[in-house]
Amino acid sequence: MWDGEAARAALPAVLEGFGVTVLATVPAFGVALVLGLVLALTQRAGPSWLALPVRGAASFVRSTPLLVQLFAAWVLVPSLDAPVLGVLVLGTHYATYLSEVYRTGIDAVPKGQWEACTALSLPRRRTWRAVVLPQAVRNVLPPLGNYAVSMFKETPLLSVITVHEMVHEANTFGSAHFAYLESFTLAAAVFLLASWPTSVLVRRLEARLAH
Amino acid sequence: MPTEDREDLTARADPVAPAATADPMAPAAPAVRFDRVTKRYGDRTVLDGLDLEVGRGERVTLIGPSGSGKTTILRLLMTLERVTDGVIHLDGEPFSHMPGGSRGKLVPANERHLAVRRRRIGMVFQQFNLFPHMSVLENIVEAPVHVLGESREDAGRRARDLLELVGLGDRADARPTRLSGGQQQRVAIARALAMRPGILLLDEVTSALDPELVAEVLDVLRDVARSTDITLLCVTHEMGFARDVSDRILMFDRGRIVESGPADELLESPAHERTRAFLGSVR
Amino acid sequence: MADLLPVAAGFLPELRRALPRLAEGVLVTVEATVLGAALALVLAYALGLLSRSDRLPVRGGARLVVEFFRGTSLYVQLFWLFFALPMLGFRLEPLACAVLALGLNYGAYGAEVVRGAVAAVPRAQTEAGIALGMGAGLRLRRVVLPQAHALMVAPFKNLLVQLLKATPLLSLVTVPDLTFQIDQLRSSTGATAASYLLLLGLYFGMAVVLSLLMNALERAAKARLGQEGGA
Numbered sequence: 209m210w211d212g213e214a215a216r217a218a219l220p221a222v223l224e225g226f227g228v229t230v231l232a233t234v235p236a237f238g239v240a241l242v243l244g245l246v247l248a249l250t251q252r253a254g255p256s257w258l259a260l261p262v263r264g265a266a267s268f269v270r271s272t273p274l275l276v277q278l279f280a281a282w283v284l285v286p287s288l289d290a291p292v293l294g295v296l297v298l299g300t301h302y303a304t305y306l307s308e309v310y311r312t313g314i315d316a317v318p319k320g321q322w323e324a325c326t327a328l329s330l331p332r333r334r335t336w337r338a339v340v341l342p343q344a345v346r347n348v349l350p351p352l353g354n355y356a357v358s359m360f361k362e363t364p365l366l367s368v369i370t371v372h373e374m375v376h377e378a379n380t381f382g383s384a385h386f387a388y389l390e391s392f393t394l395a396a397a398v399f400l401l402a403s404w405p406t407s408v409l410v411r412r413l414e415a416r417l418a419h
Numbered sequence: 420m421p422t423e424d425r426e427d428l429t430a431r432a433d434p435v436a437p438a439a440t441a442d443p444m445a446p447a448a449p450a451v452r453f454d455r456v457t458k459r460y461g462d463r464t465v466l467d468g469l470d471l472e473v474g475r476g477e478r479v480t481l482i483g484p485s486g487s488g489k490t491t492i493l494r495l496l497m498t499l500e501r502v503t504d505g506v507i508h509l510d511g512e513p514f515s516h517m518p519g520g521s522r523g524k525l526v527p528a529n530e531r532h533l534a535v536r537r538r539r540i541g542m543v544f545q546q547f548n549l550f551p552h553m554s555v556l557e558n559i560v561e562a563p564v565h566v567l568g569e570s571r572e573d574a575g576r577r578a579r580d581l582l583e584l585v586g587l588g589d590r591a592d593a594r595p596t597r598l599s600g601g602q603q604q605r606v607a608i609a610r611a612l613a614m615r616p617g618i619l620l621l622d623e624v625t626s627a628l629d630p631e632l633v634a635e636v637l638d639v640l641r642d643v644a645r646s647t648d649i650t651l652l653c654v655t656h657e658m659g660f661a662r663d664v665s666d667r668i669l670m671f672d673r674g675r676i677v678e679s680g681p682a683d684e685l686l687e688s689p690a691h692e693r694t695r696a697f698l699g700s701v702r
Numbered sequence: 703m704a705d706l707l708p709v710a711a712g713f714l715p716e717l718r719r720a721l722p723r724l725a726e727g728v729l730v731t732v733e734a735t736v737l738g739a740a741l742a743l744v745l746a747y748a749l750g751l752l753s754r755s756d757r758l759p760v761r762g763g764a765r766l767v768v769e770f771f772r773g774t775s776l777y778v779q780l781f782w783l784f785f786a787l788p789m790l791g792f793r794l795e796p797l798a799c800a801v802l803a804l805g806l807n808y809g810a811y812g813a814e815v816v817r818g819a820v821a822a823v824p825r826a827q828t829e830a831g832i833a834l835g836m837g838a839g840l841r842l843r844r845v846v847l848p849q850a851h852a853l854m855v856a857p858f859k860n861l862l863v864q865l866l867k868a869t870p871l872l873s874l875v876t877v878p879d880l881t882f883q884i885d886q887l888r889s890s891t892g893a894t895a896a897s898y899l900l901l902l903g904l905y906f907g908m909a910v911v912l913s914l915l916m917n918a919l920e921r922a923a924k925a926r927l928g929q930e931g932g933a
Contacts (some may be wrong), residue, residue: 209790254891271863271909272902274872276881280898361775368874375777390783396774396782403773499829530838538835551927552848561844562834596928614834701832 214387225377239299244306270304294366313347352409448511456505478651483671541616549595581609601632706870727883738804745809750816819850852923859916
């Protein structure tokens, strides 16, 4: 049954793991944001000899398991440290989601906006920078927020390549003290406490932008 | 499936049923009575203490500028909205409210009270609101089978009669989205009539149609008005249609009745300044 | 990639020998996906419809369950069922743990899909139902849900592919799924790159098959609504 003593002992380890989880999620999401935009713009505005293969590769990465990608990168690129590798793989995986988010957001900008730019003879770069992307940002903010939350919840996968994030710490503590119940329940609670307020914020943002 | 009202809903040879006939001995209660009805949305008052009576078999058209509360009257009657204050009566008994609490005081009606009574009312919407996942025939058969408990055969036979009546006998198996707006609206009329309502509400039924499709819908409605004694409540900007079918026209402005009178009289020689201005703007 | 060519000669015969075990692995992965998705679908409908209830306790309860299973990571849920639950005296088969975790987690996400789709059916459709005297249950069953289904298929497709992609977790709790079997192949042959490439390719193939099935479903659902050129 529940052992308060063990739970108190597990808490520091779990919280330390939580710190690592956050530290991994933030740069990984940064990678995803930038790489995702590059992928989206290449597919939308790049030359077709580049757009098609990029689209295929993105679809492959998006449709295959992150866990297997982590394993594969881990054994095939031994030169990189586990945390760096983890951040890169996680970031790339999510970049393929975010590129779809960007694409949808760009497509949602009304056709009339493009036509107005043509009518004003705006150059292509200016059309993107000053007209299309600013409007697309409004469309993509809520889904981006949702993906940030879901990436945060997928970061525990990095434990398979020995990154000491929260679930890894909970597992280690659990097996050392035979206190799985306490350590994993704590980990669940920390996830809930961290991700729920974020989800609520995203939903508020969504409601605000809908008007 | 509740079937309390079935006795006066049995199949008749005539595809459009006459309104439920009242006991000839009893003093005829009005089909609809609004008793000091107020409707507010937030702090915006749409209807302000409205009194209104519509007799059995009477055809009443509501006209007036948009936002004057005409459509709200139909929506309140159809229970799509609830009154803020006041009571709506149907055939002489409370509809929006029901006896409850101490000494038979009226309280807002619950869903069961409404469910049984609103079957006497049918409505045709501005945007048709056909069910896109059902064929034309299925749209018409749906409620008679699942609400009134009619057999599929009976309901189907009647639905085909009604489709003939609205001139779409050959489109029974079509998808609603395949039809023109005018055809969709005629299906919607058939669908409403399939429930044999005593009262039919027409909410700007031609406003969403291209001009060349308006006539086919109004012709069908003229037919219905001529061949039945159904009670009609109609919101429209088609003054010619209003004159043809209505016994009485009510001019609305800002939630109140400005003027009311026989169709010809009100349209020919409106007494009120607001009515004159409004009629001038729609002609 | 460097080790791909030299060991390829030895890899292929090994692969042929391992085929029956790989097939078993595929079967386990498919089994977990199908069972997990079935459980998730049931939960998604139940929780999604309950969270639109007029009664606050019902709605609140459903929301709480949804938020709980969305908010705690799938990995934590799986490990909790596998490691922590036995300490409370309940021991589930590893595959049952996995199916339960997948079902609960994706069921919670699916509940949001159901709720959103039902809310997206135009209010006018409900009003038409009221005008025809239909009760709430009949309106939901005959008018709203058939139209909501067409809106659910695309998000459900994404969730289904996500669920498939989450199944390699099974190998972490000792279930001999596809990832587990190929990992065995990898350690016996040393052909790391070839093994993982094969594994990724197999998952990609399964994802494509699932997507195609769901696309067909979506086209059918949209055709039923009379919308052409769906998906």
